Amino acid sequence: MSLRYALLGIISKKPATGYDVVRIFKEQMVYFWNSTHSQIYTELNRMDQESLIDHELVIQQNSPNKKIYSLTDQGRKELVRWMMEQPLKPAKIKDEFLIKAAAFNVLSLPEMIQLVDEVIKRETRVHEMTVQWKDQYMNGEESDTGTILTLEYGIRYSKMYLEWCEWAKAYLEQFYKENDK
Amino acid sequence: MSLRYALLGIISKKPATGYDVVRIFKEQMVYFWNSTHSQIYTELNRMDQESLIDHELVIQQNSPNKKIYSLTDQGRKELVRWMMEQPLKPAKIKDEFLIKAAAFNVLSLPEMIQLVDEVIKRETRVHEMTVQWKDQYMNGEESDTGTILTLEYGIRYSKMYLEWCEWAKAYLEQFYKENDK
DNA sequence: AGGCGCATGTAATTAGTTACATGATTCA
DNA sequence: TGAATCATGTAACTAATTACATGCGCCT
Structure with a gap:
């Protein structure tokens, strides 16, 4: 609805x-x-x-x-x-990658890293597209508050996602170095 | 599936x-x-x-x-x-608040601020619960990689969301101060 | 006495996806 | 000549939500 x-x-x-x-x-x-x-x-x-x-x-x-x-x-x-x-309904997110990440216990380190790298590639592309779209929008003559707010949201979201990915890679590499020896 | x-x-x-x-x-x-x-x-x-x-x-x-x-x-x-x-499918997000934010053009400033404040309240609660849950988890004897990664994700996500809300409030207030006079 | 936690299911409805369907124009 | 863009729709199917259904024990 x-x-x-x-x-x-x-x-x-x-x-x-x-x-x-x-x-x-x-x-x-x-x-x-x-x-x-x-x-x-x-x-x-x-x-x-x-x-x-x-x-x-x-x-x-x-x-x-x-x-x-x-x-x-x-x-x-x-x-x-x-x-x-209408009372606000909580967001409903379906992020397949995160359900994969949640189940990393069934994989080996190289497999985990491979998946994280794939998602970094994808998210980098989306992030760049959003930044580009915002630049275009800000340079155009139109300027709608809602569009600016949500474009900014998209940039922050993808940035957070990418930073988390990098953190996760570092965490995984360090964790498995320590625990495998 | x-x-x-x-x-x-x-x-x-x-x-x-x-x-x-x-x-x-x-x-x-x-x-x-x-x-x-x-x-x-x-x-x-x-x-x-x-x-x-x-x-x-x-x-x-x-x-x-x-x-x-x-x-x-x-x-x-x-x-x-x-x-x-299986090739990664992009995340599917349904965030009602953001579709409201995208349509802020039909509201007045106080109405926008009211909605943002509501969401800040909600998101603060969820953020606190996640932080608490992670603390509990880290102090417990279990430690599953996937759980740690995704808990950290949740904390970063809600932090980003809250920071964006604060930024949005500041943006709105400044924007409407300038434009209404 | 009423609500919450435990615990599992089915039925009815609505929302969302994938496939089918058409067709001209433009660009490489 | 094959793909992409423009442009709109329906049909079949799958996924998700909401409502219906039960019932004991515990706490206030």
């Missing part, structure tokens, strides 16, 4: 198509939400029927037609109501 | 009941996985049938009977195979 409010929040900033929303999820929101196009299009249609949003159909000749969604007054009210009146 | 491996990982350290697993999820794994008792009992039964785990039934008179699950050789092999051969 909160996917709905994520969509309302995105559209509240400026009208967008389903396709736009998918891109925004991937680029700007990886650190705190995710969804797929099939789920997004379905939810947009539902909200359109419930008059939380409405759309303008744009006929294009060089690319497929598209629907540009905007918030209705009702949609904006519903978004604010949810934000202020 | 990865719930299965989370369970296998937990049981790999020491035999446990479904009830134990629920507690471990809540206490030690909030920062990277979560599940409910109904899902856990169902998955344990399934894995039992597939011989990835087996159980010893313990009849008790003062409390309900229980099943203590252990890993089978097959289960351990399957866990290691998944850890080393």
Whole structure:
């Protein structure tokens, strides 16, 4: 049900198509939400029927037609109501790497290090992309508070993740040096 | 499907009941996985049938009977195979507060601050609990590498979260002071 | 007397993923 | 000529949540 409010929040900033929303999820929101196009299009249609949003159909000749969604007054009210009146649910995280890390006891040191190195590679890439995206955003003419806050969050999150990885590697290497001899 | 491996990982350290697993999820794994008792009992039964785990039934008179699950050789092999051969899927995070933060544009400053303060309160509690749990764990006689790594992760995560909250409050207050005048 | 901890399950519903489906344009 | 971008949808399936269900012992 909160996917709905994520969509309302995105559209509240400026009208967008389903396709736009998918891109925004991937680029700007990886650190705190995710969804797929099939789920997004379905939810947009539902909200359109419930008059939380409405759309303008744009006929294009060089690319497929598209629907540009905007918030209705009702949609904006519903978004604010949810934000202020609904009690905060704790975050739900599903991080496969950390369940692997939690089970390191079944592996050998080189195997552990290999996995940590893989995750460092991946996270470095994501971190760099976020930093780049924030730079671009700050140099552009738009400046939305929410976007700045959450972009900063993403940078801090990935930095913390990478620092933890490096700490973990050092910990593992030292621990197994001591204990294997 | 990865719930299965989370369970296998937990049981790999020491035999446990479904009830134990629920507690471990809540206490030690909030920062990277979560599940409910109904899902856990169902998955344990399934894995039992597939011989990835087996159980010893313990009849008790003062409390309900229980099943203590252990890993089978097959289960351990399957866990290691998944850890080393399955490509890492990116983390999936659903953090409601951050979708609220992303939509701060529809609120007033006092409303934003109220929400941030709520989350600081909540996160402080979780952070303190994690620190306490780690202290207890480090002073106990057990010491499993995976547990130490992921407990440290939890502490770093919640610390980062709180620091970001404080930064966000300062940012918001300054930004709206400047722009409202 | 009421709530919490222990302990395990099933049923109903909702959310999320993966696969199927189409089709023009642009770039290498 | 093959992949990527733009653009939207439905269908089938799997995962996750919430509600239903039981019951004793202990503490306040």
